[in-house]
Amino acid sequence: MAHAESHVTIHMVASLDGFIARKDGSVDWLETSDKFAGGETMDAGSVEAFLETIDCYVMGSRTYETALGFEAKGLGWSYGDKPTIVLTRRELPRTRDTVEFYSGDLAQFVNGRLRPAFRSIWFVGGGVVSSECLRLGLADEVRYAILPILIGDGIPFFERLDRDIALHLAEVKAYDSGMVELRYLTAVADPAPGT
Ligand SMILES: NC(=O)c1ccc[n+]([C@@H]2O[C@H](COP(=O)([O-])OP(=O)(O)OC[C@H]3O[C@@H](n4cnc5c(N)ncnc54)[C@H](OP(=O)(O)O)[C@@H]3O)[C@@H](O)[C@H]2O)c1
Numbered sequence: 001m002a003h004a005e006s007h008v009t010i011h012m013v014a015s016l017d018g019f020i021a022r023k024d025g026s027v028d029w030l031e032t033s034d035k036f037a038g039g040e041t042m043d044a045g046s047v048e049a050f051l052e053t054i055d056c057y058v059m060g061s062r063t064y065e066t067a068l069g070f071e072a073k074g075l076g077w078s079y080g081d082k083p084t085i086v087l088t089r090r091e092l093p094r095t096r097d098t099v100e101f102y103s104g105d106l107a108q109f110v111n112g113r114l115r116p117a118f119r120s121i122w123f124v125g126g127g128v129v130s131s132e133c134l135r136l137g138l139a140d141e142v143r144y145a146i147l148p149i150l151i152g153d154g155i156p157f158f159e160r161l162d163r164d165i166a167l168h169l170a171e172v173k174a175y176d177s178g179m180v181e182l183r184y185l186t187a188v189a190d191p192a193p194g195t
Helices: 044-052 061-072 106-117 127-135
Strands: 007-015 019-021 056-060 084-087 099-102 120-123 141-147 168-174 180-185
Touching: 007 106, 007 127, 056 061, 056 106, 056 127, 061 084, 084 106, 106 120, 106 127, 120 127
Parallel strands: 007 120, 007 141, 056 084, 056 120, 084 099
Antiparallel strands: 007 019, 141 180, 168 180
16 A cells, blocks of 8 residues: 555756756756856755655666766765665666665556655656656656756657646746756646645
């Protein structure tokens, strides 16, 4: 049975033209230098407190490989000590105890294993895994952070979908860095007021 309040979020940061990485996988463009007067300030304390509310992460193997690359360059591991499930059909290096590999039926895994065990489940990319999650109707919300940059080409936020997916806009936040964060709910029928 699903955790009474389990919640599946897809979260990624994208360029204004909808890419999460360049074609070669690089994400150097994530460092932008815009200033938006009147935008909210993202302070380290509140980011840390927010990250504490996430109970587990799910990612595709290519995203994991990028994360391993960052770690190898001394840039740290972004997922703290939270359980991190990597979807892959390959044998990949396991650099920490919190990492677990999974291959197979994603719907069964999310509904049968993750939802009963975790309240806040975050899918953190990439495009292939996000699409699979949406196609299977597994996500409750999509958080789309748009950076003030166009990169022209790259890996799209969502790989091809097989149908339209209507969303309910639940929140919009603009930051002083020029980043805009949009939060959408996938359940569009009769959204509760204020959600
Ligand atoms: N801007 C951002 O916020 C952001 C966030 C995340 C990632 N990224 C970037 O996006 C790029 C990666 O995205 P991507 O779309 O190319 O790849 P991805 O979604 O990270 O990984 C796709 C891979 O996941 C595995 N997979 C997917 N579903 C599976 C399932 N049900 N069972 C088993 N394995 C499954 C397959 O790997 P195998 O081939 O190993 O079987 C598949 O090739 C990286 O460059 C990364 O840096 C950016």
